[in-house]
Amino acid sequence: MARYDRAITVFSPDGHLFQVEYALEAVRKGNAAVGVRGSDVVVLGVEKKSTPKLQDSRSVKKIVSLDDHVALACAGLKADARVLINRARIECQSHRLTVEDPVTVEYITRYIAGMQQKYTQSGGVRPFGLSTLIAGFDPYTCVPSLYQTDPSGTFQAWKANATGRNSNSMREFLEKNYKETSGQETVKLAIRALLEVVESGGKNIEIAVMTKEHGLRQLEEAEIDAIVADIDAEKAAAEAAKKGPARET
């Protein structure tokens, strides 16, 4: 097996591309990221590792916009992310220039996935070590979309998904608790999913909400704290309701 992971252009005898699988490992070590699609919003959330005291936290933005109507969150190698994001931003503008139309979310996802795939089929390069969650609204049709790409270059559309650290637990939680939501409810659902694996608190979570009218809006720490408090209160109430009737009998 060791002989088949040097140059990624080589298949292993049982059909694996090991470099791609190792890249997925890198993603699994990256920070947790979640995306939830509502009927009128798409919410992206990312785990924020505690910033060192002297670091200017404003320079570390993990959810970025690719254009006015498309945003991206990722898990994995952040330096690779920078390169991918820059190319995607250029492609968004190039598309606007060539056909006088903003990109659709599917188009830019296909472009990013295509680029990730290119690096799995060239000599001397390694794949990008990140999975992305791309959220946005299609121009004209106003349909919210959420897509995910991964180092192998595949992409799918999702109603809700998670990637990065402990993504399996988050995805399980979403599968159990997902229902069609809108507005603040969607934000709550995203935060609840993140809280499954992240320490509670506004300073450990970064949330951004994408709407048709206002584009991408990053939530303030105070806002997140308030919603977390709401969620905790709801949880406590649910707990109490469960214990309550049992005691009365």
Next chain:
Amino acid sequence: MKLDTSGLESTALFFGLSNELLDGFSAAPFFEVPNTTNFDGFQKEAIQMVKPAKGTTTLAFIFKEGVMVAADSRASMGGYISSQSVKKIIEINPYMLGTMAGGAADCQFWHRNLGIKCRLHELANKRRISVTGASKLLANILYSYRGMGLSVGTMIAGWDETGPGLYYVDSEGGRLKGTRFSVGSGSPYAYGVLDNGYRYDMSIEEAAELARRSIYHATFRDGASGGVASVYYVGPDGWKKLSGDDVGELHYKYYPVTPSTVEQEMVEVAGA
């Protein structure tokens, strides 16, 4: 989606050998010079060569019901009429039309090429390309061949999600969005009739008649236009050919010959 620069790929092969010699020296920057005797005037010469071919009249306008597109069908080479039955309205796809003015080969080829690009866009993006996008694709291609002697003066007319669309695109790289255009040597005459009779609220029949009349009047006065006046309509369900009338017959339809009364009949004189 990069600009289509395939036409500008240089003949680097010529200079490949000499570059090896210069390796090791810092070669002075240079650019390829066209292989011609008349460096200053060869572009003008190329254009002059095809200029007579813009002998044509085409027009298109947007009105309440959609887009009306009309053209004549004469091809002339100087004073010689080479054909009276040229198809100057090119069907790019079922909902988009292009008109031909200038070099017939250039127009036909690049419209066909545009049709291919539009179809590929549909397949990749699962939705039709807009008229804006299609005209931009063509304009970018023509721009990359600027100065190389292409002669194309075309209008792209179609119906997309935003409604009727009309763009004028030419081989200089120009691209204009508008509601009324006429292109070709007969265009001044066509504009006169078109601008005079145009209203936004016309029915399809009225608009078709206006288009037909404009082409007819242009063919009447312009020697390089003639043949058959074709009229196409582009609506929400795509384009439809409405009519193709010989302009000679149209002339007698608009200006029928009334038999005039003779003052004095000629009588055969017997004898003498």
